[in-house]
Amino acid sequence: MxxxxxxxxxxxxxxxxxxxxxxxxxxxxxxxxxxxxxxxxxxxxxxxxxxxxxxxxxxxxxxxxxxxxxxxxxxxxxxxxxxxxxxxxxxxxxxxxxxxxxxxxxxxxxxxxxxxxxxxxxxxxxxxxxxxxxxxxxxxxxxxxxxxxxxxxxxxxxxxxxxxxxxxxxxxxxxxxxxxTADSKISQVNRAIDWIKRNFNQPFRMEQVCAAANMSPSALHAHFKTVTSMSPLQYQKHLRLQEARRLIVSNARDAATAGHAVGYESPSQFSREYRRLFGAPPIRDAARLRETPAAELSVG
Missing domain, CATH: 2.60.120.280 (Regulatory protein AraC)
Structure with a gap:
C-alpha cells in the first residue's frame, strides 16, 4: 500500500x-x-x-x-x-x-x-x-x-x-x-473515571463517584463494567498499583512507602496485589524494569 x-x-x-x-x-x-x-x-x-x-x-x-x-x-x-x-x-x-x-x-x-x-x-x-x-x-x-x-x-x-x-x-x-456526546453513557463513565483518577489514593466513595457520573449505583456499576471490563473499585486498584510501580522504579519511594502513598494501609495486602498484577514482588519487579527501561516506553 x-x-x-x-x-x-x-x-x-x-x-x-x-x-x-x-x-x-x-x-x-x-x-x-x-x-x-x-x-x-x-x-x-x-x-x-x-x-x-x-x-x-x-x-x-x-x-x-x-x-x-x-x-x-x-x-x-x-x-x-x-x-x-x-x-x-x-x-x-x-x-x-x-x-x-x-x-x-x-x-x-x-x-x-x-x-x-x-x-x-x-x-x-x-x-x-x-x-x-x-x-x-x-x-x-x-x-x-x-x-x-x-x-x-x-x-x-x-x-x-x-x-x-x-x-x-x-x-x-x-x-x-x-x-x-456529553450525555452518553461513555461520557458519564468518563466522568466517573475522572473522579477516580483525581482521588485514587483516597478511600473509595461509591456515592461520590455516582454523583460525579450522575448515575445510580446499579447503573454506574453495570455501565462501568461494560465499558472498562472492570468494576470502579478494580479500576482504582489498577491506578494505585501503576502509580506505586512508577514511584518504586524511579527510586522515589521504597515499596512500603509507595504502597502507603497510593492508599494502602496494609503492606502485605499491597505486596500481594502488586505481585498479582505485575507478576513479581515490588522490589524484584522494579529491578527488572530498571534493566529494561525501553520496554516501558511503548504504550501507544
Missing part, C-alpha cells in the same frame, strides 16, 4: 530512536520499537492509533486486541491496559502514530454536518476497524507537516478535522459518537 509505505517513512524520520516521541503537531504522538517488547502496563487515553509497520497488541481483562497496517485501534475512555509490540526488527521496526481525541472537536463536527447523534448500546471502550486508504492519506499529510513547522498552525487543524470526520462517518462511528 503506497500510503502505508509513505507513512512508515515519515514516522521513521521523525521517530529516529526507540520509544515515544511527542511532536509539535497538537495531539499527535509517534512510536518506534526495533524489537518486540515485554508486556507493558500503562494507561490508554481516548485516542485513535494507527500502525504503519509492525504489529502491536493490548490486553484488557483477558481480551486481546491486535492492530497493524491493516487494522487500527480506537479507545474511548482512559483504560489501564497491558500493551506490547509483537512484530518488529532492526530493519523493519514497529512504527505507529496516535492521535488523541478531543470531545469538543468531535461534537462540533457532529453539529456542523448534522451527523447521526443516536447513542448505540454501551460496549467495551476498545474497538478495531480496517484502516482505509483515505485515513492513511489523511494521517500521512498530518505527520508530513513535521517537515514544515511553519505550516503546522494553519494546516494541522485541517488534517486533524478530516481524520475526525472520517472516524465519525466510518466503521467506528458509533464508538466515536459516544466520546463526543
Amino acid at each position: 503506497p500510503h502505508l509505505n509513505a507513512l512508515a517513512a515519515l514516522i521513521a524520520r521523525y521517530a529516529p530512536t526507540d520509544g515515544t516521541h511527542d511532536t509539535p503537531v497538537p495531539n499527535l504522538t509517534l512510536y518506534r520499537s526495533s524489537q518486540p517488547t515485554e508486556p507493558t502496563h500503562g494507561m490508554y487515553e481516548p485516542a485513535f492509533c494507527i500502525v504503519a509497520q509492525g504489529r502491536k497488541q493490548i490486553e484488557l481483562a483477558g481480551e486481546t486486541y491486535i492492530y497493524d497496517g491493516a487494522r487500527s485501534l480506537i479507545v474511548s475512555v482512559d483504560l489501564p491496559v497491558v500493551g506490547r509490540v509483537i512484530e518488529a526488527t532492526e530493519n523493519e521496526p514497529y512504527l505507529g502514530a496516535k492521535l488523541s481525541l478531543d470531545p469538543k472537536a468531535l461534537n462540533a463536527l457532529l453539529i456542523e454536518h448534522r451527523l447521526d447523534r443516536r447513542e448505540p448500546p454501551a460496549g467495551v471502550a476498545v474497538s478495531l476497524a480496517d484502516t482505509t486508504g483515505e485515513m492513511l492519506d489523511a494521517f500521512t499529510r498530518l505527520v508530513g507537516l513535521l517537515a514544515a513547522p511553519h505550516d503546522i498552525g494553519a494546516l494541522a487543524p485541517l488534517a486533524e478535522r478530516e481524520i475526525l470526520y472520517r472516524l465519525l462517518t466510518g466503521a467506528l462511528a458509533a464508538r466515536v459518537r459516544q466520546i463526543a
